[in-house]
């Protein structure tokens with residue numbers, strides 16, 4: 332199959348491949364700029380931009396961990412966009428902004444100011460996104476859903492404000508990082524698998540307009556992309572394969588952990604966000620497991636790093652309550668990647684991560700995905 336370009340709002344995407352937004356600091360200027368340059372859609376993660384070019388935007392020695400404003404720095408996000416534009420010029424670029432973030436509204440406005448063309452928003456239902464972006468009518472809006480019901484709720488709310496989605500991403504339970512399902516059991520149900528939920532979302536979308544459907548979660552190669560295009564999608568979103576590129580903004584120890592991991596090292600566990608998350612088993616996750624199994628509650632007795640909420644980064648965590656329940660702070664563990672604290676960094680990954688054998692350039696990967704191995 333020869334792939335076709337497709338449109339998101341006014342923006343033409345040459346190849347039907349979106350690189351999923353990956354926080355903290357996994358998809359910034361280098362990765363997103365390179366993907367857009369190669370004709371896909373590069374997506375910049377807006378979470379934790381204060382860590383960009385660390386320690387330029389916040390001084391950890393002064394503040395310990397950053398508060399939400401320092402953490403999601405607008406100044407840094409503007410610089411990330413400028414640097415991505417140096418790579419991809421005027422080609423479309425998107426921002427990934429999680430609805431569960433405590434600074435959601437501020438991040439949306441910062442992304443618009445930074446000159447994003449498209450906003451992709453999941454981790455909750457982004458029902459107020461059209462209002463927040465009303466001064467930026469050229470910014471296309473894409474929700475991420477894991478069910479037809481979620482798309483219905485979003486369309487009902489958005490329609491009242493005169494908006495329909497410019498596209499929708501349907502994410503199934505094989506994806507990297509957080510899942511759109513409430514429990515590990517729900518992630519494993521046949522009825523929740525991507526190939527089942529995509530046709531349901533396509534049917535729901537038809538009731539609201541004619542916008543592209545994009546499948547995500549566990550998509551590996553050209554054959555997988557062809558499958559989702561054949562059943563009615565316009566494109567796919569992929570995360571894990573883009574982690575294993577030279578241009579990916581993650582430090583090399585993260586990429587090496589992906590190359591080294593085996594199928595049995597990838598597992599679904601809890602997260603303070605309240606949804607299961609998929610990650611690589613390592614010394615850190617073993618320590619967390621030990622603390623949970625032995626009911627260790629105090630910071631001084633934990634094998635895993637202490638839990639001290641500074642930033643109230645995600646609303647569902649309720650200032651550390653969720654973190655204490657699952658044994659780790661998500662902001663600290665994900666941002667330790669950027670701080671190069673290898674032993675306390677958490678590695679999100681998709682269920683196909685063990686298939687990564689080596690690093691490729693974004694150009695090589697895009698060619699493989701577009702023209703086959």
Ligand SMILES: Cc1cc2nc3c(=O)[nH]c(=O)nc-3n(C[C@H](O)[C@H](O)[C@H](O)COP(=O)(O)O)c2cc1C
Nearest residue numbers: 351352353354506507508548549569570571679681
């Ligand atoms: C390391 C990593 C971090 C991620 N961070 C985010 C994020 O911040 N926001 C989000 O909406 N999705 C996030 N995702 C999901 C990806 O955007 C993408 O949808 C998913 O990885 C697709 O599944 P795949 O990895 O099997 O290709 C992340 C995925 C990975 C692997």
